[in-house]
Amino acid sequence: MLTKTFNDLENFKQRRLMLNRLAPNAAFILFAGEEGHLDTFRPQSSFVYLTGFEEPSAVAVVRTGETPEFHLFVRPNDAVAETWDGHRWGLEKAKQEFGPNQSHSIDDLETQLPELLRGADKIYFALGAQVEDDNIVIAARDRAQQLDRRSGRPKAAICDPNEVLAEMRMVKDDLEIELLRESCELSAKAHIAAMKASRPGLNEKQILATLLFHFYNENASREGYCSIVASGANACTLHYRANRRDMKDGDLLLIDAGAEKNYFTADITRTFPVNGHFTEPQKKLYEAVLDVQKSLIAMVKPGSSLPELHEKSCELLTEKMILLGLLSGSVADNIESKKYQKYYPHGIGHFLGMDVHDVGFSKKNGKPHPFVPGVVITVEPGLYVPEDDDSAPAELRGLGVRIEDDVLITSNGSEVLTALVPKEVAELEAIIGQSAST
Ligand SMILES: [Mn+2]
Numbered sequence: 001m002l003t004k005t006f007n008d009l010e011n012f013k014q015r016r017l018m019l020n021r022l023a024p025n026a027a028f029i030l031f032a033g034e035e036g037h038l039d040t041f042r043p044q045s046s047f048v049y050l051t052g053f054e055e056p057s058a059v060a061v062v063r064t065g066e067t068p069e070f071h072l073f074v075r076p077n078d079a080v081a082e083t084w085d086g087h088r089w090g091l092e093k094a095k096q097e098f099g100p101n102q103s104h105s106i107d108d109l110e111t112q113l114p115e116l117l118r119g120a121d122k123i124y125f126a127l128g129a130q131v132e133d134d135n136i137v138i139a140a141r142d143r144a145q146q147l148d149r150r151s152g153r154p155k156a157a158i159c160d161p162n163e164v165l166a167e168m169r170m171v172k173d174d175l176e177i178e179l180l181r182e183s184c185e186l187s188a189k190a191h192i193a194a195m196k197a198s199r200p201g202l203n204e205k206q207i208l209a210t211l212l213f214h215f216y217n218e219n220a221s222r223e224g225y226c227s228i229v230a231s232g233a234n235a236c237t238l239h240y241r242a243n244r245r246d247m248k249d250g251d252l253l254l255i256d257a258g259a260e261k262n263y264f265t266a267d268i269t270r271t272f273p274v275n276g277h278f279t280e281p282q283k284k285l286y287e288a289v290l291d292v293q294k295s296l297i298a299m300v301k302p303g304s305s306l307p308e309l310h311e312k313s314c315e316l317l318t319e320k321m322i323l324l325g326l327l328s329g330s331v332a333d334n335i336e337s338k339k340y341q342k343y344y345p346h347g348i349g350h351f352l353g354m355d356v357h358d359v360g361f362s363k364k365n366g367k368p369h370p371f372v373p374g375v376v377i378t379v380e381p382g383l384y385v386p387e388d389d390d391s392a393p394a395e396l397r398g399l400g401v402r403i404e405d406d407v408l409i410t411s412n413g414s415e416v417l418t419a420l421v422p423k424e425v426a427e428l429e430a431i432i433g434q435s436a437s438t
Contacts, residue, residue, distance in 0.1 A: 004128040007100050011175060012052045015168065019050075020064040020375045023166045027120040029162055030161065031133050032058040035085070040083060040222065045354035046165045048263055053098050055088060057106050063115050070407040071116055072100040073109050078114035087426050090327050110136055114143035117156065128332060170351060171195035171374040180264040180353065180376060181417055183224070184406050187258045187266035188420035190214035194229075194257075195428065196435040198251035200275050204229040207255065215259040224265025225356040226387075227257035231274060235400030237385040238346060247274045254400055267378050268338040268418050269404035278425060281395035288320035290423060292381045296348065299405050305368035306349065306377065313381050314340055323392045326385065343385060349378040352406055371409040376417070380404030 019028060019061045032043040035056035038235035040161035043054055044278075051060045053073065059073040075081075104112055117140055118122060125137045137158065172180065190211045199211045208229045208434060217222065230240040231247040251274045257413040258266035271289075273282060295316060296309055316379070318340040321327040325332050326343055334340050351360035353376060361369045382402030385392045406417045423429050 003135075009052065009097075010066070012050060013099060014034045014173075014296055015050055015322040016062050018168060019062055019164060021067050023064055023122065023124065023258065023275075024166065025065040025120060026063075026122040026124055027117050027156075028048070028060070028062040028064075028161055028164075029123065029125040029137055030060045031063075031126075031130070032056055032060075035348070042222065045263065046161060046169070046202040046359075048356065049165070049169060051098060053089075053094070055136075059106065059109055060100075061113070063116060063120065065119075065414045069116075070100045071102050071104060071105045071112075071304060072098060073104045073112075076105045077144055090202050105245060110140070113137070113140035113371075114147060114367055117141055118148055119151075119153075120144075120156050123156045123158045124164060125234055126161055127158060131287045134435035136191060137411075141159075148190055162359050169353055169358065170360035171372060172322050172353060172408075173374065176264065176353070177374070177376075179262045180266075180406075180408075183259055183264045184417040185270050185420065186215065186218040186220060186261060187217065187224075188418050189267055190257070190259065190412075191255060191270055191421045193435075194255055195272060195422070195431050196278075196433070198247075198272070198274050199433050200247055200251070202247050202274075202354070204231055204234075204243045204247060204253075211255070216282070217380055218259070218261075220259035221243070222262045223261075224258040224267060226258040228255065228269075229247075229257070230400070232388040233398040235271065235402075236386055238384070241365075249275050250279065250404050251275075252286075252399060252401065254402055256404065258356065258403065261304055265351055265352070265354070266418065267356050267357050267380075267404060268421060269382075269402045270407065270421055270423060271403065272363045272428045272432055274432075276429055278429065282399060283425060284324060285385075285396060285399050286401050287425065288324060289317075289330065289381055289383050289403055292316040292320060293379060293403045293405070295424075296379050296381065297407060297414065297416060299406065300377070300379065300409060302409055302411065303370045305370050306347075306362035308352075309379070310348040314344065317381055317383060320383070324383075324396065326396065343379070343383050344387075345384070346380075346382065349380050352376045371373075373409050373411045375409045377409070378404055379407055 025149040032047045032048040041056045061071040063069040074094045091103045164358040193214045194210045226241045229243045230252040231253045234240045254271045256269040318331045318334045384400040385396045387398035408415045
């Protein structure tokens with residue numbers, strides 16, 4: 001049975017009222033999404049953020065203005081369907097439990113929607129996700145204008161809801177931070193367990209199993225994203241997800257995994273030697289990335305920004321690439337020619353929250369958008385040397401290192417929410433393989 005698991009009604013109500021201030025006289029239309037055949041259902045983040053309702057095939061309409069209204073379209077009770085797919089709140093209970101002014105059957109969406117959109121200056125709806133949903137909303141918008149034709153109103157503009165919702169979701173309040181902290185902590189424990197379990201001869205899949213055991217054993221809802229367990233040269237494939245190679249003695253293992261709980265996800269990466277001992281070249285590369293990651297985390301504070309951090313990461317990593325013999329020439333020339341991208345092809349990080357790549361603005365009007373307290377980002381520099389890169393020192397070929405932590409911007413700096421997971425060489429060497437005999 002679905003329950004209101006992560007919040008009480010008041011929080012959702014406050015969020016809907018906030019829309020009133022940010023977007024007066026508008027209609028927000030949010031679709032929960034549909035249930036797939038084989039996967040577990042997870043409603044769209046902004047839908048849950050505003051409603052707390054967790055069922056598929058639901059639609060929320062929030063009207064702002066002088067008399068704000070909230071309408072919830074849900075699947076009606078159906079004894080047969082519920083025998084197959086489980087409990088539904090149904091119209092009456094949904095109204096009682098989730099506090100809309102009115103609940104409706106989802107079957108009535110097309111007929112009811114035009115009335116709910118009448119008089120709105122703007123309609124906030126994410127076009128382009130499902131063509132059927134697009135058609136329903138566009139037809140309802142046109143019908144609403146016909147109903148109001150005597151007023152001479154033009155058709156309401158359909159706008160991206162993230163113009164407003166990303167602004168809200170980007171800055172986490174105390175409750176959201178508490179939930180995110182919980183996800184980070186349980187993901188951190190799973191990473192530590194994976195380190196302890198690591199040994200040559202295991203398959204990547206077995207390390208994945210360790211991670212998942214600890215996620216679910218701590219009551220996670222699901223993986224926040226497809227976990228990456230990449231040994232040896234697989235670490236150089238940024239989105240490696242086959243996770244099925246036998247790990248060899250002398251390999252590095254890169255794990256990028258985070259659990260979602262209460263609709264907030266962690267995003268953690270660690271890289272360490274499968275057998276518990278860094279070789280000298282592995283250590284050189286690893287410490288280069290670690291050094292850069294620490295310098296960047298020290299820069300995270302109110303007023304700094306993702307573009308600023310990214311630019312600095314390119315500079316610092318390019319310096320390291322030159323020291324490691326991967327590049328020659330000056331830092332400036334290698335940045336100008338983008339040669340550094342061969343070994344550092346991705347961005348320094350992203351916003352984190354209900355989605356792993358959470359909504360938010362890294363720039364506004366072309367300018368870096370400064371962090372404020374409550375924003376959470378990842379800081380994840382990496383260096384990846386392709387196996388077949390003849391221009392790289394032979395000892396570094398086929399090595400990939402990324403180190404990623406989740407960082408909360410606070411009023412006077414930042415706090416690393418994933419600090420529990422070791423990343424110093426000595427700490428890692430002490431912990432890896434600890435439980436390998438059991
Ligand atoms: Mn990430």
